[in-house]
Amino acid sequence: MKKQTADNLLENILNSSLGVSIIATDLRHRITFWNRGAENIFGFTPSEIIGSKVDALYSDTPETREKVLLLRNSVAAGKTLTVEIQQKRRNGSPVWVSLTVAPRTGRNGKLAGALGIGEDITEKRAAQEKYSALEQQLMQSQKMDVLGRLAGSIAHDFNNYLAAIMGYSGIIRKNLSPSDMNSRDLEEIISVTKSAACLAGQLLAFSRKQPAVLQPLNVNEILAAFEKILINVLGTGIELVFDLGKNLPEVNFDKNQLLQVIVNLAMNARDAGAGRLTIKTSLPADKQGNNEFVEITVADNGEGMGDEVKKHLFEPFFTTKEPGKGTGLGLSVVYGIIKQHNGFITVDSRPGAGTIFKITLPCGRPQGAL
Numbered sequence: 280m281k282k283q284t285a286d287n288l289l290e291n292i293l294n295s296s297l298g299v300s301i302i303a304t305d306l307r308h309r310i311t312f313w314n315r316g317a318e319n320i321f322g323f324t325p326s327e328i329i330g331s332k333v334d335a336l337y338s339d340t341p342e343t344r345e346k347v348l349l350l351r352n353s354v355a356a357g358k359t360l361t362v363e364i365q366q367k368r369r370n371g372s373p374v375w376v377s378l379t380v381a382p383r384t385g386r387n388g389k390l391a392g393a394l395g396i397g398e399d400i401t402e403k404r405a406a407q408e409k410y411s412a413l414e415q416q417l418m419q420s421q422k423m424d425v426l427g428r429l430a431g432s433i434a435h436d437f438n439n440y441l442a443a444i445m446g447y448s449g450i451i452r453k454n455l456s457p458s459d460m461n462s463r464d465l466e467e468i469i470s471v472t473k474s475a476a477c478l479a480g481q482l483l484a485f486s487r488k489q490p491a492v493l494q495p496l497n498v499n500e501i502l503a504a505f506e507k508i509l510i511n512v513l514g515t516g517i518e519l520v521f522d523l524g525k526n527l528p529e530v531n532f533d534k535n536q537l538l539q540v541i542v543n544l545a546m547n548a549r550d551a552g553a554g555r556l557t558i559k560t561s562l563p564a565d566k567q568g569n570n571e572f573v574e575i576t577v578a579d580n581g582e583g584m585g586d587e588v589k590k591h592l593f594e595p596f597f598t599t600k601e602p603g604k605g606t607g608l609g610l611s612v613v614y615g616i617i618k619q620h621n622g623f624i625t626v627d628s629r630p631g632a633g634t635i636f637k638i639t640l641p642c643g644r645p646q647g648a649l
């Protein structure tokens with residue numbers, strides 16, 4: 280084949296693969312070749328970019344810088360390497376590229392630079408991320424289900440044993456004169472058994488096995504009725520603000536359990552060093568007007584929390600508090616109660632930025648026996 284024909288053929292091949300960028304650089308990382316695919320992905324024409332440093336195509340993130348270094352080291356060692364790397368287009372927007380970089384040798388057989396072949400995988404990555412977020416959500420809810428069942432069955436048997444202890448203690452108490460030297464010990468047994476029953480009750484709430492007495496509730500009236508208790512829980516120095524929406528439909532809820540939810544959230548806000556607790560009621564913004572849901576948001580300006588805490592927040596026995604300060608059951612009880620009423624709870628929080636719990640409650644009669 281004549282050289283001219285061979286060159287034409289090569290150029291055709293390089294430029295025909297429109298989805299693939301082929302970029303050559305010299306030893307100083309300046310671009311010496313730029314195909315049509317590179318133009319499509321990055322938006323620069325060859326005349327705009329040839330001669331520039333290839334660094335202009337990389338995003339300025341520590342992760343990207345680290346990968347560029349890896350690529351350059353591998354080229355220097357005569358090796359080919361493939362990475363997924365964030366680059367940037369002419370307009371500055373990010374583009375994820377699966378990039379294979381190989382050493383390029385000159386006529387003398389010595390290293391002359393690098394040859395990079397890249398594929399735009401931005402959409403593929405976005406789809407993968409969305410999928411793995413959904414998968415995570417599913418795993419999380421399955422984990423909570425399993426934990427709920429486990430906690431529920433333990434708490435159930437535990438409660439039966441406690442009932443027996445309480446029963447026999449009651450019989451002994453009846454037969455014992457108050458002056459009996461064992462009387463104080465017996466009272467101690469009864470008191471510890473009551474604490475244990477309270478713990479078991481919380482586990483039952485998480486596993487949604489607590490009996491609920493449903494009644495139509497006007498959330499605004501109920502929350503207003505909780506005000507005194509909340510002020511007591513919060514103590515001095517924490518401002519309690521109500522921001523109650525108008526014309527909200529009633530929800531079917533167990534009043535005492537709603538109190539349990541709000542008190543637990545308030546105690547956590549207090550423990551997070553909040554100076555203000557805002558309780559807001561409204562129709563959900565995305566479901567305005569259909570009266571199927573009511574939203575209660577409980578927001579504090581406390582210390583907030585990071586991703587690791589958020590991940591485990593609703594699990595029973597997860598606590599960041601010192602031993603003896605928290606059992607880690609508060610939010611698992613909240614979660615169990617909301618789920619039992621077919622509602623949802625989400626959290627929005629960052630360290631130093633406070634915390635917002637959003638509870639969405641359905642207004643129709645909850646399905647399934649409670």
Ligand SMILES: Nc1ncnc2c1ncn2[C@@H]1O[C@H](COP(=O)(O)OP(=O)(O)OP(=O)(O)O)[C@@H](O)[C@H]1O
Nearest residue numbers: 547548551583598599600605606607608609610634
């Ligand atoms: N409003 C909040 N601000 C910051 N962190 C919070 C908040 N609410 C909960 N947390 C974090 O979530 C953890 C779990 O909360 P949860 O109420 O389940 O247990 P606890 O408060 O530690 O113990 P318990 O409620 O049983 O006394 C807390 O230890 C805390 O780290």
Ligand SMILES: [Mg+2]
Nearest residue numbers: 546547609610
């Ligand atoms: Mg708590």
